[in-house]
């Protein structure tokens with residue numbers, strides 16, 4: 299476990315700022331996250347140690363949201379697992395994390411949030427949208443528009459794991475409260491923000507481009523999970539719904555990240571989640587900032 303909770307990480311993109319708000323960061327056996335990979339695959343790329351993996355080749359994975367302040371707007375992207383949710387993955391079940399306190403430390407309280415974006419609707423990207431009041435799940439960001447794509451809503455309704463109800467506890471209450479809105483997966487959101495359709499991990503997955511004063515950033519979501527995938531882009535993640543399409547998307551986006559020179563923020567990247575992508579032999583390398 300790192301000291302992630304004490305050090306705030308914030309980046310500037312032109313006149314915009316992007317702040318990481320961490321829910322948790324854990325060590326994870328490489329072969330659990332990436333069934334086709336081993337610790338030896340990690341150690342073939344010494345630049346991954348120590349920022350994103352340890353000297354045994356075990357990778358770390360972070361759950362974090364990003365707060366984007368741009369053009370006078372406060373935007374929250376992918377609000378993590380949430381507290382008290384019944385979840386199939388033990389590390390996500392019935393959490394009790396000081397996420398909202400860390401959000402406040404980042405200068406943002408729930409009433410400040412005007413827009414909530416979801417790259418996709420897996421349990422670790424929608425959790426803080428609701429919290430428990432009595433027996434009910436109620437919206438946390440009551441003044442915010444929450445954006446979704448139709449394909450993700452369909453997938454979330456039909457792909458739930460036994461024993462958990464992500465749609466029921468974290469999505470339906472937002473629409474019931476009139477705070478939900480469906481957008482196209484390549485929607486121009488204005489204020490320098492644009493979605494890009496990046497399917498594969500899930501059918502309606504999107505990523506977020508942010509542009510301010512000529513500078514560009516990209517919040518990946520889960521078309522990548524870890525910097526190992528810069529060096530080994532073919533490696534699929536365990537939850538990729540369509541691994542072949544995810545590979546295709548990753549290859550396309552890697553070229554885009556390098557071409558644009560964007561500041562790339564990896565939604566699950568641990569410790570040093572932001573950096574730039576450059577060609578490295580037949581693959582790519584991530585240079586943290």
Ligand SMILES: [Zn+2]
Pocket residue numbers: 418420499520537
């Ligand atoms: Zn996911």
Ligand SMILES: [Zn+2]
Pocket residue numbers: 420422423520566
């Ligand atoms: Zn995820």
